[in-house]
Amino acid sequence: MKMQDKFSEQYMDYLDGTYDSVDRIVLNAYFRLGQSPGGFRFWWRMLMGNDDNLNNSQLMRFAGRFSRRIHANAAKYGIPLIHCQAKERKHKIAEPYFPSNPNFRGVFCILVGKAPAPVFDIKLFDNGGMDIRRKVPQPYVNYYFFHIMDPEWGHVVIRFCPHPPFSSQIILNGHEYIAKQAEKKKIPFIKEGNCFTQVSNVPGLSHIADTMKANSFVGRLVQVCERWIYSACLCFALTLDEQKKTGFHYSYSVYQAEYSRNLLFTRGRILDQIFESVIDRTRAPLDIKTVRTIFGYKNRPYKKDSKGNPPKIEVVVEKLTFNMTVFKINFRKLTVKIYSKGAHVLRIEAMAHNTSDLRCGKVIDRFPDIVIALEKILARFLFVLRSVDISFIDSGKLDEWPLPSKVGSIRVGGLDVNKPRIRAVMEAAIALSINPYGFTASELSELVRQILKTSEYHSRQASYDLKKFRGKKLVRRIGKSHRYETTENGLQSITAFLILRNKILVPLLAGAEKRVVNKLSKNIYEIDSHYKNIQSEMQEIFNILKIAA
Numbered sequence: 001m002k003m004q005d006k007f008s009e010q011y012m013d014y015l016d017g018t019y020d021s022v023d024r025i026v027l028n029a030y031f032r033l034g035q036s037p038g039g040f041r042f043w044w045r046m047l048m049g050n051d052d053n054l055n056n057s058q059l060m061r062f063a064g065r066f067s068r069r070i071h072a073n074a075a076k077y078g079i080p081l082i083h084c085q086a087k088e089r090k091h092k093i094a095e096p097y098f099p100s101n102p103n104f105r106g107v108f109c110i111l112v113g114k115a116p117a118p119v120f121d122i123k124l125f126d127n128g129g130m131d132i133r134r135k136v137p138q139p140y141v142n143y144y145f146f147h148i149m150d151p152e153w154g155h156v157v158i159r160f161c162p163h164p165p166f167s168s169q170i171i172l173n174g175h176e177y178i179a180k181q182a183e184k185k186k187i188p189f190i191k192e193g194n195c196f197t198q199v200s201n202v203p204g205l206s207h208i209a210d211t212m213k214a215n216s217f218v219g220r221l222v223q224v225c226e227r228w229i230y231s232a233c234l235c236f237a238l239t240l241d242e243q244k245k246t247g248f249h250y251s252y253s254v255y256q257a258e259y260s261r262n263l264l265f266t267r268g269r270i271l272d273q274i275f276e277s278v279i280d281r282t283r284a285p286l287d288i289k290t291v292r293t294i295f296g297y298k299n300r301p302y303k304k305d306s307k308g309n310p311p312k313i314e315v316v317v318e319k320l321t322f323n324m325t326v327f328k329i330n331f332r333k334l335t336v337k338i339y340s341k342g343a344h345v346l347r348i349e350a351m352a353h354n355t356s357d358l359r360c361g362k363v364i365d366r367f368p369d370i371v372i373a374l375e376k377i378l379a380r381f382l383f384v385l386r387s388v389d390i391s392f393i394d395s396g397k398l399d400e401w402p403l404p405s406k407v408g409s410i411r412v413g414g415l416d417v418n419k420p421r422i423r424a425v426m427e428a429a430i431a432l433s434i435n436p437y438g439f440t441a442s443e444l445s446e447l448v449r450q451i452l453k454t455s456e457y458h459s460r461q462a463s464y465d466l467k468k469f470r471g472k473k474l475v476r477r478i479g480k481s482h483r484y485e486t487t488e489n490g491l492q493s494i495t496a497f498l499i500l501r502n503k504i505l506v507p508l509l510a511g512a513e514k515r516v517v518n519k520l521s522k523n524i525y526e527i528d529s530h531y532k533n534i535q536s537e538m539q540e541i542f543n544i545l546k547i548a549a
Contacts, residue, residue: 011263016266030252031167059164084112106232116141145159148228156172168229187201222252271340275338350381398417401472414468422465429469429474430486448462474489
């Protein structure tokens, strides 16, 4: 079952339903023995009988033999084989060759493009010695992209390197898998690109998507890899006899993964209003270097580049490219973003560009743990969005903040919100709250220095200020570690205070200070008289509160 979040619950009245899905999955396929120089030399001896002919020329011959075989096979069976130029979008090139027959199975297109590869460099010495190591920098070699139509996964791409030890990548799409399974269970749906825009049985579709988190799903991933990588790719580099002779077998690890939550709105107009208002209210509090807001095209895109390609856009459905907003946040190799997908779908994604940053392992058996880790990041992102979007301050909270408090048995001072330093800590806490692993005192101090534009704020001062915030239950420590996170009520209270101060109180005070009584114009409009009355009343209120200039 998916984790419930208050952001989705808040807009549940406007939704037809929600579903979670694992989207893009990139698996690394590697021959374990061939990853080390010693193991690679041992494999070569099994293949050739000895390593007398192990040199760079022999390694290059493998790539040449693979190229000749694949070109001959493509010509024999009429499979398009296209050499791509640098920076060309390969999935766009392959789209015209998608098979029209729904029952088609197998390779329907092969693309060739250059990319850096971790190939071995063999150095021979006069005394008969040999040095084997990876080439640095990595040379550019031809990669072969096999576009395959699979009965269980739909469109599958295998990126194959023809240089020993024949490392590969398998690129899968979770939405393609869910669509195939929904067809088998006769669940009606309408799919536009990588998105279900209309689903008659949302719970049934969601149940199919949830199966991708189960431990048993690892077997399905291995099956689709084994079904094609040997018969469609490796067979052109090593014959079946050579594979058996050397015990060549791929192992798999998860390189990239995406997890999304999709909110199906009943009306597109409501989706636009809610989404734009959420982004407008949350963009400013989260505006730091690690937070980026990307706006799409405000007008219809019409210009093409020098190669005739259309402008790069985030959504491929044409009717949504005219006015689209993507809210994206990057953390090292992790990204979360929220954007509209289809006319009625709001998608929230958590992506791992390299799963090593998830710190839960990369081998294929860890796939369920990777999905759960991404789901937690997504839930944390929605928690922050909801907390910043709907912020409030409990009655009496501002009166309690300046008073001393206790953290355990230690008495600490209160929060003087009139000091720029405390307000800077508040802004930094909001900005760092999106990090799923919390933040340290040093990270907080670095951001406070940027906000205050000073170099005189250090980790010890940040630790002391965090202790004050902990005393007010605005921030808490994560377990027994030295990392911190904002509490739900704390994040809402801090955000509400900063919004009230920066958006309401400061502008009103500034307006009161600059109030100038001008001579009355001959043409006085009704709205002008109302404005002058408001200005006068606000000035009186400031005088009573003793906050006027």
